[in-house]
Amino acid sequence: MAGDSSTAANASINASGAAIKARLTELGIELPQVAAPVAAYVPAARVGNQVWTSGQLPFVDGELPATGKVGAEVSAEDAYGYARTAVLNALAAVDSVVDLDRVTRVVKVVGYVASAGDFTGQPGVVNGASELVGEIFGEAGAHVRSAVGVAVLPLDAPVEVELIVEVSDAS
Helix, strand or coil: CHHHHHHHHHHHHHHCCCCHHHHHHHCCCCCCCCCCCCCCCCCEEEECCEEEECCECCCECCECCCCCCECCCECHHHHHHHHHHHHHHHHHHHHHHCCHHHEEEEEEEEEEEEECCCCCCHHHHHHHHHHHHHHHHHHHHCCEEEEEEECCCHHHCCEEEEEEEEECCCC
């Protein structure tokens, strides 16, 4: 039942669209620095009351922790963790445009998984991102999603994640 009370607490924390950074601290999560773009784009852009991120790789201190295809060089379990890292990079990109405490809802998560030819576990890998969003945002983290298997990703990364979030106009 502890999970039920935690979920209820998350929902009340996020119902106002505030205290996301406090929730990160409670979870022992520190947002990374915004990953430097690897080509000609910006990490995130605000359009009206939404912030869209570019695809974020699972960089840790500017380095990829692994390269290769999930189901071949990279295990599905490791890729799940890399999806969590990539979504934290996406949240850092959002925070660079608008304070995370102004996020009122996570609208969409898109996860790309560099997949071996016979790998079909993309949804489980992208759950790494989706489940972390739920832990952080509670009910406001319920989102639509795509989990897409691809032949290769930039820099031979195993996963890439992008977000669309809704934000409040309050300062």
